[in-house]
Amino acid sequence: MGSEESEVMLQLAAEAFQAGNFDLASEIYQCQAEGARDPRGRQELLTRRADALAHSGKFTEAFAVYREAADTERLQPSQLQRLTDCLLQALRKQGPGVRRSGASVVEDSLASCPLCRSFLWEPVTLPCGHSCCKRCLEGERPPVCGTCQGGMAAEGHRVNVVLSGLLSRLYPRLEHAGRLRREGKRLHSERREEEALAKYNHSIAIAPGDHLLFSERSQIHSALKHWEQALSDAHTACRLQPLWAQVNSTTYTHMSFVLSIVTSVSFTDTAGSEEEATIDPADVECSLCMRLFLEPVTTPCGHTFCLQCLERCLDHNPKCPLCKKELSEYLVRRQFSRTVLLEQLIHKHLLSELTERQQLHREEMDELSNLNKNVPIFVCTMAFPTVPCPLHIFEPCYRLMIRRCRETGTNRFGMCLGDQRKGFADYGCLLEIREVKFFSDGRSVVETVGRRRFRVLQHQERDGYNTGDIEYLEDVKVEGAAELELQKLHDSVYELGLVWVNSLRPEQKQRIEGHFGPMPPKEMQIQWSPNGPSWCWWLLAVLPLEGRAQLPFLAMTSLRDRLSGMRKVLLFMSQSRHR
Template identity: 65%
Template sequence: KAAAFRSADRNEEALQEYFCYLWLVVQTFFSLSLYFFFFSLLALFPDNASSCKTLPTFSGERQVPSQLLDSADFECSLCMRLFYEPVTTPCGHTFCLKCLERCLDHNPNCPLCKENLSEYLATRAYNKTLLMEELLQRYFCDELAERQKVHEEEMKELSNLNQEVPIFVCTMAFPTIPCPLHVFEPRYRLMIRRSMETGTKQFGMCIADELKGFADHGCMLEVRDVKFFPDGRSVVDTIGIACFKVLSHGQRDGYHTAKIEYLEDKKVEGEELTELLKLHDSVYDQALGWFTSLKDDMKNQIISHFGQLPVKDSDPQGNPNGPAWCWWLLAVLPLENKAQLTILAMNALKDRLVAIRRVLIFVTRKRQESANLQCIS
């Protein structure tokens, strides 16, 4: 490319290309020199050297004077700690896997030389740098064990959903109802990745609140599948599993967190149960009538997104959060988020059924009024 610029008398651009090429050569040479240097240490020192660290080999044991080794030379330039799961970029720079992923969440360029890593990000070829990992295991086994211990403690803390639940502030979600998400913000990329790495595959969903950051009630979501795009964005397939109440608001690494308390419907017995069953059947029939009366295109849109109206439960109190059809109806009814949140926060099935019945009466009346106006016009 530089030769082409020079032949076109574009000397300044040709010079820039030469410098870029020279810089890449220097980087590559430096990286290779560093690796060969450590391997050459094996042959430079005799087996009986004092104050040495032992290197096991197939032919016996070699020793390297410990004063020549410094763990600071094996620190990640991003976290300033010993490399853990080291990966090397195409431009020749090595980082901890987790550190590099967090940087690429914000910018597809190398954190050091700013070379574009879009293709590297697209393939997600974050393979460990085996040579670096082997050097760490051989020469800094104690330091590496301590580093691994710290990492495991961090993962244990992140996976303890009893103490701190990551919160995705976006939309209303309900138990048993699918909630597909398009994740593009760096903080939520990190949050989703951590939920997968820790194995919990769960996080809370709340709507925004101007004063507190997010609402006092929400729904726990469980990740069923994640599909990544080449630029780092992802589509996350989740489903609601439980309602919760927020006890305290917090933050961690840019995203919201909360200490929560799971909600369960209060169970009733005797005459109250008999009345509840009658109310349950009545509201379900009313909901089925409303859905059946919708136009075909509207019904098809709802079914494609939320699925069919769930069947009526024989035991409405069988699920801690009540019948699935209630949540399905709450998700498809034309309600504002604040109204949905009020019903979500209820912990009595009777109250929820009464609220849904009122909404059904309202929307049915509105549609009849609209139809009458069209007939008059």
């Protein structure tokens, strides 16, 4: 084949490769390689064919061609870049949590980092709740969680104090090996290779199943020109973790010799031989409640607390309870993901204590979710059934109250007027939380709507906010002639109310409707709801009456009496307007 024809075919192969037609590119490169006489040119064509095979996912064939290229002339690390890129891409497509040969030891040992798959050294807990080695995160650009693949900013995240101490006690041998590895890396960076090699030899003697130690010792042997030892360590690293994506330059150099074993060897657990210790319950107690961690969360500063304990502290001050680091941004995100590894360790070593702690929490939640006994009461203003009631929450006690309402799933609390003698009035309205918007200083705006009326049977207090035992109120229904009379009264009062609303200045009406919405229409069945027609409550909310004047209407269980009272108010206001 002439040189011009060969150039045309190579151009065609390059275009096919660029277009994603890797099979065609592979065939052309194969034909060109068979006719090549120059060893270096033949090797180049073989590596291009191997690249095409790798891109098409035919890794077994690709490995064989790379091996053939290496037999022709020694491969350079840069010539294996496409292979490693394809392997990485294939691994990422499988997604997190897929079990495969050489998968992360996180699936088999709690002591492993999902990024480097070695001992979890200096664990940093990320916003997603998963933990990785601090050094691994610093080496990732951009940093990505090794478990859920979620991106995050690793800067500012510090070592999880509780988790680090716990892993050191549970896995002392692996922790010691990790410490030696860190010292060896420091010596290697200072070019003190002999001393670094001694540290790695000691570390491997302690943790002989850790692929990372062999991979890094291979680099040191290479720097010392111990080629056979470097190759042996690279071979062992690939055997221990054949699908480990973070391949270094030394492994690139020797890849041509070990490609044939990558897809056929078995996986070894780096932490499986560690004889685990037990956990003292005192090691996993929240420093705020002094009880076993329940739903532990870790702040960016590395301190861990029960979720509810931390939130309660942040109600008073947006800083870490231990180190006083500012947590305003953490607070506004409300990304309180539980520390997964810590939960797993507690479940594994302290199951009975955890079960007891969870049972106690369930009992507390059951008590808080009772909407008849100890119902939380927000002492502020008048609220009415079906009427929106937006609230600005800034006091710590009410932050706690709102959070508990959401945690229990009821999303409800009572609203009552204040009372100088009792603390709050004997009648109120149950509000339902629709939406909560948080701010960086801990404040929030809570959108609520009125649901049911109630009477307070007993006034109480809990954790700084008011509570009460309550009974719910319903209108008494009437029939026959009384029902017909009630319907006439209802229609006449509705018309009076509509006249009053339409007499308001445009800006007044616009402001009212912006806050409460438009006046509800007349209802066909006026006794269908136990609270009566919605428009009555809307009108009571917007009429210029003081809370003390509105309160008796809330307490009435007779729709006739409520309509009669509203009629008197509307007539008085109409007469006052005409004077």
